[in-house]
Amino acid sequence: MTEATLYGLCSAALVGVGLFGLIMHPQPLRKILAFNLIGGGVFLLFGAVARRGAAAGLGGDPVPQALVITGLVVAFAATALAVALLLRLFQETGRATLGSDG
Amino acid sequence: MSAALNGLTILAVCAGAFFFLAGTVGLLRFPDTLSRLHALTKADNLGLGLVVLGLLFQAEGLLAALKLISVWLLALLAGATVTQLIAHTARPSGPQA
Amino acid sequence: MAFDIGLALLVLGVGAWTVAARDTFAAVVGFVAYGLLLALVWVRLAAPDVALTEAALGSGLTGGLLVSASTRLRRAETRAVDERQPASLRLAAAVLCTLVSAGVAAIVLLLPEPAPTLAPQAMVNMAATGLGNPVTAVLMAYRAIDTLLETVVLLLALVGIWSLAPDRVWGGVPGPRHQAEPDGLLTFIAQLLVPVGILVGIHIFWVGSVAPGGEFQGATILAAMWILAMMAGLVDAPAVNRRWLRLMLVAGPAVFLTIGLTGFAVAGSFLAYPEPHAKLLILMIEIPVTLSIAATLALLVAGPPERAPGR
Numbered sequence: 001m002t003e004a005t006l007y008g009l010c011s012a013a014l015v016g017v018g019l020f021g022l023i024m025h026p027q028p029l030r031k032i033l034a035f036n037l038i039g040g041g042v043f044l045l046f047g048a049v050a051r052r053g054a055a056a057g058l059g060g061d062p063v064p065q066a067l068v069i070t071g072l073v074v075a076f077a078a079t080a081l082a083v084a085l086l087l088r089l090f091q092e093t094g095r096a097t098l099g100s101d102g
Numbered sequence: 103m104s105a106a107l108n109g110l111t112i113l114a115v116c117a118g119a120f121f122f123l124a125g126t127v128g129l130l131r132f133p134d135t136l137s138r139l140h141a142l143t144k145a146d147n148l149g150l151g152l153v154v155l156g157l158l159f160q161a162e163g164l165l166a167a168l169k170l171i172s173v174w175l176l177a178l179l180a181g182a183t184v185t186q187l188i189a190h191t192a193r194p195s196g197p198q199a
Numbered sequence: 200m201a202f203d204i205g206l207a208l209l210v211l212g213v214g215a216w217t218v219a220a221r222d223t224f225a226a227v228v229g230f231v232a233y234g235l236l237l238a239l240v241w242v243r244l245a246a247p248d249v250a251l252t253e254a255a256l257g258s259g260l261t262g263g264l265l266v267s268a269s270t271r272l273r274r275a276e277t278r279a280v281d282e283r284q285p286a287s288l289r290l291a292a293a294v295l296c297t298l299v300s301a302g303v304a305a306i307v308l309l310l311p312e313p314a315p316t317l318a319p320q321a322m323v324n325m326a327a328t329g330l331g332n333p334v335t336a337v338l339m340a341y342r343a344i345d346t347l348l349e350t351v352v353l354l355l356a357l358v359g360i361w362s363l364a365p366d367r368v369w370g371g372v373p374g375p376r377h378q379a380e381p382d383g384l385l386t387f388i389a390q391l392l393v394p395v396g397i398l399v400g401i402h403i404f405w406v407g408s409v410a411p412g413g414e415f416q417g418a419t420i421l422a423a424m425w426i427l428a429m430m431a432g433l434v435d436a437p438a439v440n441r442r443w444l445r446l447m448l449v450a451g452p453a454v455f456l457t458i459g460l461t462g463f464a465v466a467g468s469f470l471a472y473p474e475p476h477a478k479l480l481i482l483m484i485e486i487p488v489t490l491s492i493a494a495t496l497a498l499l500v501a502g503p504p505e506r507a508p509g510r
Contacts, residue, residue: 003200003203003243003244004244005307005308006200006203006204006207007203007207007240007243007244008304008307008308008310009207009304009307009308010207010210010211010240011303011307012300012301012302012303012304012306012307013211013300013304014210014211014214015299015300015303016296016297016299016300016303017211017214017215017218017296018214018218019292019295019296019299020218020292020293020296021217021218023288023292023295023296024218024284024288024289024292025218026284027223029223029265029268029269029272030218030223030226032265033217033218033226033227033230033265034217034218036230036257036261037214037217037218037230037233040214040233040234040237040257041303043249043253044237044240045303045306045307047240047241047244047246047249048244048307049310049314050244050246051244051245051246052310052314052316053314053315053316053317053318054245054316054318055316055318055319056318056319056321056322056323057322058245058318058321058322058333059245059246060244060245060246060318061316061317061318061321062317062318062321062333062334062336062337063317063321063337063341063342065246065248065249065334065337066248066334066337066338066342066345067342067345068246068249068252069248069249069252069334069338069413069415070338070345070346070349072249072252072253072256072257073252073256073349073353073415073492074349074352074353075257076256076257076260076261076496076499077352077353077356077357077499078356079261079264079265080264080356080360080499080500081356081359081360081499083264083265083268084359084360084363084502084503085363086268086272087268087271087272087502087503088363088503090271090272096272176392176395179388179391179392180388180392183384183385183387183388186384187384187385190384
């Protein structure tokens with residue numbers, strides 16, 4: 001098993017773990033954390049694909065790596081917006097949970 | 103010559119890893135925040151210093167060696183500051199509390 | 200290989216702990232550790248540019264954002280900590296997640312052999328761009344339109360955050376006022392670290408054309424230094440209706456778009472660079488983009504306005 005396959009399988013497990021956290025936690029901040037976990041897993045999958053594309057003297061295919069960099073930046077922007085929305089919700093309603101009756 | 107350098111690197115990095123382990127044991131076993139911080143900072147700074155020392159033997163050129171040392175100094179600075187800030191939060195009133 | 204197995208297990212363990220931890224602050228700390236371990240994984244996958252971005256942005260700035268959010272939400276925490284989902288929902292979610300994981304694992308194991316790759320084409324055409332780092336060549340030359348749209352997306356997120364301000368502080372100053380203690384520890388480290396950090400950020404941006412690094416990593420470090428100065432109270436956050444701030448934020452995408460449009464005239468299509476001037480044009484794009492992204496990232500962390508503007 002090459003290291004690319006190993007980290008690809010790790011990314012599959014991370015997506016599963018993050019999805020579980022996304023579904024199970026009622027608090028939005030924990031959901032945001034779990035969503036970032038899923039994001040990390042998906043980017044790792046890109047990384048495994050990039051590693052398999054090592055050729056022409058490079059250690060990895062640069063195109064998926066550049067896509068991951070773009071993805072990381074956009075994921076951070078989305079997280080910042082989500083956190084700002086959550087804090088505003090907390091300011092307005094005094095609750096920060098999506099639980100059943102609150 | 104390079105075999106001797108590699109041996110020194112392995113020795114220093116292993117010693118550094120041992121100090122990191124000691125610091126983590128202190129983190130897990132000590133009773134309160136301040137003593138945990140103490141164990142963590144002392145052991146981790148020494149551990150990082152030993153790891154950087156081991157890597158210095160492998161550095162190619164003066165610039166790479168200076169970069170490694172500046173990494174160590176920056177980590178030292180950040181660690182000391184964060185430790186003081188956490189300690190101040192844990193016990194804001196000072197030594198007589 | 201053993202090291203890789205250990206690292207993968209560690210990443211999984213920290214990720215699982217981030218999901219399973221009861222206390223939100225503990226989960227956020229676990230997430231920061233997860234990000235740093237992921238940076239190690241990226242180094243093992245021969246992607247140092249991505250490792251730098253993950254450590255700085257995915258773990259550093261995101262961690263700072265989430266720590267301050269979890270602190271502010273701590274009052275809501277005490278009310279929500281007793282909510283546990285019923286066991287049937289937990290079982291169903293576990294089954295679903297296992298199926299999804301198995302699906303992704305099947306994708307990984309069924310990837311085509313030999314692996315398709317664009318690396319040879321990237322290397323062949325890199326001489327025309329004048330760059331030495333293939334990832335920067337992809338970001339700024341081959342897929343420059345992705346980078347242009349990315350800068351615009353960052354601006355849109357910032358506008359979205361600014362629009363969350365209440366009416367009375369519309370266009371005001373983000374974040375609470377941080378008092379600078381003249382002999383304080385945070386002041387000391389900010390005064391010491393910010394000049395060093397600015398140098399390091401500019402260096403990483405500059406060296407990105409030939410070595411791992413680039414504008415996003417350098418911009419993140421510059422943004423972190425501005426955030427540190429704001430947190431220590433050395434500078435106050437600017438009011439978001441200031442013209443100089445808004446000009447600084449749009450300068451990057453505007454220059455990028457202008458050079459892209461002139462590509463129609465001089466080289467035949469959008470964002471095409473005439474070959475002898477490619478490196479110069481890329482540099483002319485990168486410098487304002489780095490400044491804009493640094494300002495945008497810092498303001499994304501600062502949050503929506505909370506104090507009324509001065510004038």
